[in-house]
Amino acid sequence: MKKLILAAALAACFWLPNARAQNVNGTKLTDIHSDYIQIRAIESFFEDKQWIALEYGQKTSEYSELYIRDENGKKMEFNSAVDCLNKLKGYGYELFSVYTEQLNKDSNRPVYVLKRK
Template identity: 40%
Template sequence: MKRTILSAVMLASFVGMASAQTVNGIKLSDLKEEYLEVSVFEKTFSKKQFVFLEYGQNVREDFDAGVIKDEKGKPLPFNSLIEFVNHMKKYDYEVSEVYTVRDGDSRVKKFFVLKLKL
């Protein structure tokens, strides 16, 4: 009985956390855009990666509008971009395209295009 209650509490807290993840104030669970462009960035002195997600919102004027945030409004860290792709599978998104861009510092940036399964 104790295990059942503990499992239910853990599941409820996980579901609550997942629904509170947002981009530009919109819950990830509420996104229904057919295509999303995803890129990753790292903060200085951090090994965690953060995801920048574009679904058509105005990110040119407000970079912060594309950063995925947790329930406290802080950027949500991921161990890798693949962890994020697996996370988005819960919301019926799958990888549609992958491409890279080389910037002036010879660094390569990876981008994923996710497509909503119809």
């Protein structure tokens, strides 16, 4: 049993430095130290999926760089913006304000501003 625990500990030591977390434009969510961030849900036109665009003041050349991505670089799907709010609570953020962004003359979407606790 001691050998199994030792082997597991050694494997964890070699694996953990290579582990990558959720990120935005290559920056891990745990490494974002902005006081305020904002998120908006982006819905797919062809599928029933939602992605989250997260802004914390970073420079981007493309809008697609704002999406939250998993450890493999794939855009993470969320059930809703509230699903993402609940996830970001674990990163030390709480909902501060909500406003609407006008997409065209007939539709708009909510934008959530979060504040670090």
